[in-house]
Amino acid sequence: MQLEKRIQAFVSLGKFMSQFSSEEYINKDNIPFNDDFYEETIRLIQLSKSYNGWFSEDNIQFAFKSWEDALTEDNLNKWLSNYSFDNSPNKTVALILAGNIPLVGFHDFLSVLISGNKVLAKLSSNDKLLLPFLSKYLIAVEPEFENKITFTEEKLEKFDAVIATGSNNTARYFEYYFGKYPNIIRKNRNSVTVLTGNETPEQLENLANDVFRYFGLGCRNVSKLYLPKNYNFDAFYKAMFSWKHVINDNKYINNYDYNKAVYLMSNLNLLDNEFLLLKEDQNFSSPISVLFYEYYENIDIVKNIIQSEKDNIQCIVSEIDIENEVKFGATQHPQLWDYADDIDTLEFLLKLTE
Numbered sequence: 001m002q003l004e005k006r007i008q009a010f011v012s013l014g015k016f017m018s019q020f021s022s023e024e025y026i027n028k029d030n031i032p033f034n035d036d037f038y039e040e041t042i043r044l045i046q047l048s049k050s051y052n053g054w055f056s057e058d059n060i061q062f063a064f065k066s067w068e069d070a071l072t073e074d075n076l077n078k079w080l081s082n083y084s085f086d087n088s089p090n091k092t093v094a095l096i097l098a099g100n101i102p103l104v105g106f107h108d109f110l111s112v113l114i115s116g117n118k119v120l121a122k123l124s125s126n127d128k129l130l131l132p133f134l135s136k137y138l139i140a141v142e143p144e145f146e147n148k149i150t151f152t153e154e155k156l157e158k159f160d161a162v163i164a165t166g167s168n169n170t171a172r173y174f175e176y177y178f179g180k181y182p183n184i185i186r187k188n189r190n191s192v193t194v195l196t197g198n199e200t201p202e203q204l205e206n207l208a209n210d211v212f213r214y215f216g217l218g219c220r221n222v223s224k225l226y227l228p229k230n231y232n233f234d235a236f237y238k239a240m241f242s243w244k245h246v247i248n249d250n251k252y253i254n255n256y257d258y259n260k261a262v263y264l265m266s267n268l269n270l271l272d273n274e275f276l277l278l279k280e281d282q283n284f285s286s287p288i289s290v291l292f293y294e295y296y297e298n299i300d301i302v303k304n305i306i307q308s309e310k311d312n313i314q315c316i317v318s319e320i321d322i323e324n325e326v327k328f329g330a331t332q333h334p335q336l337w338d339y340a341d342d343i344d345t346l347e348f349l350l351k352l353t354e
Contacts, residue, residue, distance in 0.1 A: 001144040003085050006114050007076050009142035014071025016137055020045060021065035023058070033140045037133075044129045048102070052126040053251045055102055059214050060130070062332070063102040070336055079336040080114065083346055088116030089353040094156045096164035096174070099124025101214040103131060107336070108163050108345060115349040118148045120159050161352055163345065184348055186341050190284040191315035191331055192224040194302055194322070197231055203319075204239030206329025210317055211276075212243040213332045215252050216288055219314040219340070220331040223286040225278075225293040226302050237273045247275045256289035284312055314340070 012032060019026050019034075020041055027038055048055045069075075093112045097105030105121070109131060112119045123131065132151050139145045156162075161182040164174040171187040178185070193207060210222040246252045253275070260277055263270055271278035281292035296302045303322050306313060315331045316322055324342075339345055 001116070001142070003080070003088070003114075003116075005142060005144070006116075007073065007080070009138055009145065010071050010076060010110065010114065011073050012141045013134065013138050014068050017064045017071070017134070018068040021061055021068045023061065033137065036140070037137050041133065044133055048127075048129050051129060052099060054100075054215055054217060055127070056249065060102045062213065066333065067103065067106060069333075075336055076114075079346075082337075083350055085116070085350070087353050089350065090116060090118065091160035091352040092118045092120050092158065093349065093352075094159040094162045094164075094178075095119060095121040096156075096162070096166070097121060097123050097127070097131075098165045099126030099128075100217045102127060103134075104218070105165065106131065107340070108165075109135075110336075111345045111349055112163075113145065113148060115346055117349055117352065118150070120150050120152065120156065122152055122156055161349075165340075182348070182352060184341075184343055184345065186343075188285060189219040189312060189314040189341065190223045190286075191220055191317065192226065192284065192306065192313055193222045193317035193328075194226040194299075194306075194320050195228070195231065195236075195318075196299075196320065197228050199235070199328070201235065201239060203328040204236055205242050206327075207317060208240050208243050209329050210315075210331040211240070211291065212246055215246065215249070216286075218332070220334065222315075222317055222331065223291060224284050225291055227293055227295050229295050229297055231295070233271060233278075237276075240273060240276055244275055252289060255287065259287050259290050284309070 016031055016034070016037070019028050019031065019038065025042055027034065045057060045060050048060060049057070095105060095108050095112065097108070104127065109119055109121065121131070135149050139149065159181070162174070162178040163184045164178065165186040166174060168187045171185050174185045191210070193210070207222065214221060216223065256275060256277065260270070260272065263277065263279065268279065275289070277290045278293055279286070279290055280294065282294055283292055286292045299320055303320070306316060306322065316325045317328055317331060318325045319327070
C-alpha cells in the first residue's frame, strides 16, 4: 500500500472521529460508511465506562478531539516529511498497550501502520472497545489494512519487534521476555511544573487542565509542583476551581477521601481545597487527587534537578527557559512528532528493514 493511501485513510478516520469530539455528537454529511459506524461508536463510548470507571464520556470526547486535530493531511505530511519511506518495512510489531486513559496507545498504532508495518496488538482490559472498532472503520475506508491489523488476547507470537508500555515493574518483565527483539519499552513517567509566582490567572487555569484532565492518570498530567519560597497559593487554588466538578465523579472523590484520611492519620501537613490535596514531597508520582510540591530558592538548582531526573519526567510545564518546556495547558495536546519518552517511534519502525 502506498504511503499516500495510508495517509488519506487516517485523514478519513480523523474526520469520522470529529463527530464525537464534543458534548453534543454531530452526524455529519459526507463521512464515508457513517450509516454503519456512527450509532455504534456512540454506544461504545458510553459503554467504555463499564470497562473502566475512569473513562468518563467527556474524557473520551477529549481524546477524540485530540485525534481529530492531529489527523489532518497537513499535520500528517508535516510529521512524515522528516523521514524516508523509500524502503518501507513490512514487519509485524507487537504492541502491548496501557489502559490508563482513552486511546492511550493510538500513536503507536498509527506509527506502526503509517510506517508500512503490521500491528499485532494486545489491549489492556481497561481500554479494549474503542481502538478495535476504530480499526474496523479504518479497514472499511482502506481495505488493504485488513491484513495489517490483528488484536489478540492470547500469548503474543510471530512478531519481529515490540513496543510495550507499562509500569516500572512490568517493564522488567517486558525486558526479560522481549529483550531479544528490537523494542521500545516504556516505564513510569510523570510531568512537573515550575512556578515563579508571576503566572497570570489564565496560565494557572491552563495548568488546571494539565493537572485534572483524565483525572491525572496520564504520564503527561502534572503531578509535581516546584514553587518559590513563600509562594502564595491563593491564585493557584482559585484557578484550580475551574475543575471543581471532579468532585461529582465517585471514583475521584473516593480517592480524595481515602488519601486525605491516610495523610491525616499520619499527622502530615496538607493544603486542601476540598477536592485537591497538596503535600510537600520530593517524589514525582503523586496519588490521584494529590499534587506533590517542593520549594526552591534558586531556579538554576531546579533546572539541574529536572535535568538529572529527565528519565522520570515526561513534560515540564514552565516559562523559565528550560529545555523542552511545554506551555501551560499544552500537556494533553501533543503533536504527532512529540514522542513519548523522547524516543522517535517512527524512526525505530522504519529501521526494522535493516
